[in-house]
Amino acid sequence: METKLTAQQRYNVRSTFGLMEAPETAEIPGLAPGLTGVPPCDNTYVFDAERMRQLTMFWVGGFKALLIEGDPAAGKTSLIEQWHARLNVPLYKVPCSPTTESFRLIGQLLPTEDGKLAWKDGPVLKACREGTSVLLDEYNTLDPGEATALNMLLEGYSWTIPETGETILPAKTTRFFATQNAVDSKAAVAGRNIQDVANDDRFSYMEVDYLKPELEEALVLRHLLAGKVDKAVAEQISRICVKVANNVRVAFRQDAPGVDKPLSTRVVLRWAKYTVMYQSVMKAQNRSGLHYAIRQAVRMSAAMAGAVNEQITAVAGYDEDMNS
Ligand SMILES: Nc1ncnc2c1ncn2[C@@H]1O[C@H](COP(=O)(O)OP(=O)(O)OP(=O)(O)O)[C@@H](O)[C@H]1O
Ligand SMILES: [Mg+2]
Missing domain, CATH: 3.40.50.300 (P-loop containing nucleotide triphosphate hydrolases)
Incomplete structure (x- = not known):
C-alpha cells in the first residue's frame, strides 16, 4: 500500500x-x-x-x-x-x-x-x-x-x-x-x-569514518548505563575499550604485524558489555575480564589476538593475570 x-x-x-x-x-x-x-x-x-x-x-x-x-x-x-x-x-x-x-x-x-x-x-x-x-x-x-x-x-x-x-x-x-x-x-x-x-x-x-573517540566513548557509556552498570565502572570500561580500539585501528592502517582488521564500533559495544558480564567471575580467578571478554566479542586470528592483548595490557595497566 x-x-x-x-x-x-x-x-x-x-x-x-x-x-x-x-x-x-x-x-x-x-x-x-x-x-x-x-x-x-x-x-x-x-x-x-x-x-x-x-x-x-x-x-x-x-x-x-x-x-x-x-x-x-x-x-x-x-x-x-x-x-x-x-x-x-x-x-x-x-x-x-x-x-x-x-x-x-x-x-x-x-x-x-x-x-x-x-x-x-x-x-x-x-x-x-x-x-x-x-x-x-x-x-x-x-x-x-x-x-x-x-x-x-x-x-x-x-x-x-x-x-x-x-x-x-x-x-x-x-x-x-x-x-x-x-x-x-x-x-x-x-x-x-x-x-x-x-x-x-x-x-x-x-x-564515514569511525566515530571520534569522545563520541564513541559516550556511546559505549550510554549503552552500559542503560544496562544499569555502576557509573564509575562504566566510565572506566568505555574509556579502555575505545582507547584500545583506536590503537588497533591505527595499527591496522599502519600494517602492524598480525592486525588484519580494525575493531569496529559494533565489536567495541559487544566487548564492553561482555566485560561487564565477565568481570566479577574472572576477578574471582584473578584474571582480567577485559582480556577474556574481547575473545568472546569477535573472532580474531591468533596473531591479531596477541597484538590486541598487548594493547589491552598497555591501556589498562595490567595483564591477563592481573599483574601490573
Ligand atoms: N554514531 C553512532 N551512534 C550509535 N551507534 C553507532 C554509531 N555508529 C555506529 N553505531 C553502532 O555500530 C553498529 C554498526 O553500525 P552500522 O550498522 O551503521 O555500520 P555499517 O557501517 O553500516 O556497517 P557494515 O559495513 O557492516 O554494513 C550498530 O550497532 C550501530 O548502532
Ligand atoms: Mg551497513
Missing part, C-alpha cells in the same frame, strides 16, 4: 539530533509523525557534527542520490536509518547482493488470485511515487548491469514501466541512499564490484 504523506514538519537540529553545537534556530524539514515505514528511533545513537552537516546539505540542497562509503561497521547504515527516524520520513531498506535483480528493486508483474498478472511496485518505485527514501545497503555487491537499470530514476527523470506503459515521475522529495564498504578499503571485503562510471556519476558522495 502507498504511504500517504502527511504534512511537512520542521525539526530543530539541537533538540532532534542532540547536537548542541548546531545554531539554536537551525531546522531540517521532515514529515509529521505517524507514517508506516519510518525506522524506529535508537535513543543511544550519537550524531557527529560533520556527518550531520554533510547530510543536511545533501537533504536541503535538493539532491537525489547519496553514496556513503566506509569501513565495516563504521556507522553507515545506522546514520541513514537514524536520520529518517528523527525526521519521521519512511525509509525502505533493501539489502543488495550479487543475485539481486533490478526488478526486485523497481517492481514486477505478479500473479493475482484470479490468475491474472498485476504490476507490483518494488521499493524504488514506491519511494518515487511517495517522495520517501530508499536505502540500497551494500550497494557494490549488486551486479553493475543491474545497478545501471536504476540510472534514470536516480537522477529524477520520468520513467515508463515497460510492462504497463505507466509513466512515473519521481516525487521531488524522493531520495536514494547507497551504503558500501570501499572496494579499495584496507579492510578488504570480498565480493565488491566497481559500479560503472555512469552509475557512480549520479551519486553525491560521503565518507
Whole structure:
C-alpha cells in the first residue's frame, strides 16, 4: 500500500539530533509523525557534527542520490536509518547482493488470485511515487548491469514501466541512499564490484569514518548505563575499550604485524558489555575480564589476538593475570 504523506514538519537540529553545537534556530524539514515505514528511533545513537552537516546539505540542497562509503561497521547504515527516524520520513531498506535483480528493486508483474498478472511496485518505485527514501545497503555487491537499470530514476527523470506503459515521475522529495564498504578499503571485503562510471556519476558522495573517540566513548557509556552498570565502572570500561580500539585501528592502517582488521564500533559495544558480564567471575580467578571478554566479542586470528592483548595490557595497566 502507498504511504500517504502527511504534512511537512520542521525539526530543530539541537533538540532532534542532540547536537548542541548546531545554531539554536537551525531546522531540517521532515514529515509529521505517524507514517508506516519510518525506522524506529535508537535513543543511544550519537550524531557527529560533520556527518550531520554533510547530510543536511545533501537533504536541503535538493539532491537525489547519496553514496556513503566506509569501513565495516563504521556507522553507515545506522546514520541513514537514524536520520529518517528523527525526521519521521519512511525509509525502505533493501539489502543488495550479487543475485539481486533490478526488478526486485523497481517492481514486477505478479500473479493475482484470479490468475491474472498485476504490476507490483518494488521499493524504488514506491519511494518515487511517495517522495520517501530508499536505502540500497551494500550497494557494490549488486551486479553493475543491474545497478545501471536504476540510472534514470536516480537522477529524477520520468520513467515508463515497460510492462504497463505507466509513466512515473519521481516525487521531488524522493531520495536514494547507497551504503558500501570501499572496494579499495584496507579492510578488504570480498565480493565488491566497481559500479560503472555512469552509475557512480549520479551519486553525491560521503565518507564515514569511525566515530571520534569522545563520541564513541559516550556511546559505549550510554549503552552500559542503560544496562544499569555502576557509573564509575562504566566510565572506566568505555574509556579502555575505545582507547584500545583506536590503537588497533591505527595499527591496522599502519600494517602492524598480525592486525588484519580494525575493531569496529559494533565489536567495541559487544566487548564492553561482555566485560561487564565477565568481570566479577574472572576477578574471582584473578584474571582480567577485559582480556577474556574481547575473545568472546569477535573472532580474531591468533596473531591479531596477541597484538590486541598487548594493547589491552598497555591501556589498562595490567595483564591477563592481573599483574601490573
Ligand atoms: N554514531 C553512532 N551512534 C550509535 N551507534 C553507532 C554509531 N555508529 C555506529 N553505531 C553502532 O555500530 C553498529 C554498526 O553500525 P552500522 O550498522 O551503521 O555500520 P555499517 O557501517 O553500516 O556497517 P557494515 O559495513 O557492516 O554494513 C550498530 O550497532 C550501530 O548502532
Ligand atoms: Mg551497513
